[in-house]
Amino acid sequence: MEKKYFVTQEGYDNLKKKLEHLINVDRQDASERIRIARGFGDLSENAEYDAAKDYQAQVEAEILTIQAQLDNAEIIENTEGKQDTVIAGCKVKIYDYSEDEESEYTIVGTTEASILEGKISNESPLAVAIMGKKVGAEAIVELGDNSYKVKVLKIN
Numbered sequence: 001m002e003k004k005y006f007v008t009q010e011g012y013d014n015l016k017k018k019l020e021h022l023i024n025v026d027r028q029d030a031s032e033r034i035r036i037a038r039g040f041g042d043l044s045e046n047a048e049y050d051a052a053k054d055y056q057a058q059v060e061a062e063i064l065t066i067q068a069q070l071d072n073a074e075i076i077e078n079t080e081g082k083q084d085t086v087i088a089g090c091k092v093k094i095y096d097y098s099e100d101e102e103s104e105y106t107i108v109g110t111t112e113a114s115i116l117e118g119k120i121s122n123e124s125p126l127a128v129a130i131m132g133k134k135v136g137a138e139a140i141v142e143l144g145d146n147s148y149k150v151k152v153l154k155i156n
Contacts, residue, residue, distance in 0.1 A: 036048070085133060
């Protein structure tokens with residue numbers, strides 16, 4: 001059974017755009033680089049040709065990866081105003097007892113996670129610990145040999 005990739009509609013649309021760019025622009029660019037490098041002569045000692053082939057392999061690998069993600073995507077429904085428990089797609093405010101601070105995160109799929117944007121993966125230790133919890137519930141976040149306690153303050 002293939003792994004499901006949880007993704008918002010926006011994230012799904014962004015993946016589709018990225019795939020289209022890879023297929024329609026980067027793939028052609030890779031072919032052009034190879035064509036030009038072939039003109040430099042002996043392929044066995046042609047660094048430009050090797051670099052162009054490596055680039056082509058990277059583009060093709062990324063195309064396959066994104067296609068698999070799209071094929072196995074499960075779009076996270078908009079949960080705004082509907083949720084009383086933490087699930088993928090919701091925004092949650094937590095209190096971290098060890099840091100004595102509040103933080104707010106949106107729980108998204110792995111392909112959209114960006115700590116700089118306040119988006120954490122549904123597979124992250126924090127998300128795993130708080131999934132299914134209600135406002136006021138506490139959870140222990142496991143990080144290998146370490147752990148810390150958080151409290152769910154608000155679910156948007």
